Amino acid sequence: MASFLKSATSYIDYPYSEKEILLVGRSNVGKSTFINQYLNQKLAYVGKTPGKTRLLNFYDLGFYTLCDAPGYGYANRSNKELIQYGEMMEEYFRKREALRMIFMLVDARRIPNQDDIDMIEYLRQFHLNIKIIVTKMDKLKQSEIKPNLDTIASKLEVDKSNFYLSYPKKSENLKRFRESIEEELKIY
Numbered sequence: 188m189a190s191f192l193k194s195a196t197s198y199i200d201y202p203y204s205e206k207e208i209l210l211v212g213r214s215n216v217g218k219s220t221f222i223n224q225y226l227n228q229k230l231a232y233v234g235k236t237p238g239k240t241r242l243l244n245f246y247d248l249g250f251y252t253l254c255d256a257p258g259y260g261y262a263n264r265s266n267k268e269l270i271q272y273g274e275m276m277e278e279y280f281r282k283r284e285a286l287r288m289i290f291m292l293v294d295a296r297r298i299p300n301q302d303d304i305d306m307i308e309y310l311r312q313f314h315l316n317i318k319i320i321v322t323k324m325d326k327l328k329q330s331e332i333k334p335n336l337d338t339i340a341s342k343l344e345v346d347k348s349n350f351y352l353s354y355p356k357k358s359e360n361l362k363r364f365r366e367s368i369e370e371e372l373k374i375y
Contacts, residue, residue, distance in 0.1 A: 191244070196275050205250075207254055210290050211259070212291060213258055213260040214258030225365065241257050242257065254279075287315070289318070291318070295326065295336075296327065298342060318350075321351070325355055
């Protein structure tokens, strides 16, 4: 059973972890909803307005930790908040030795924008395994699936073999996702 460990903004406050995965994504992409589905329990706060997550939130998943980063691209942030966010993430990437994999969440209905492109380019400099979780797949018509996934892959310059498709009501999808993460983490 998963549990919430703590929220933190600085390295000195991070919980101990040997292996960690990081979730990043634009505000309103559905990270909190995805976390709750992935954990099969309600631990992450799901708000009606985007931009509620402001800290790094850590969850204990047994032999690894999940870290949820604040959403990026939210227009109602002050310049000071944006600078603090950048500094917090920079410190996380520099000092978090437990980090093994990064999952970037993108909305199946949206064309990746410049914020998404900048984020994946930033993430690539750390030379870690980056996977894409495509959220809100249930909102697409069958005819929209292939063209939307092709567009996301093209814009982010990612092979679709690195995609995980998130269908909220399909628990077998999440089970396969959990199993594949755990298998990959055993290698590290």
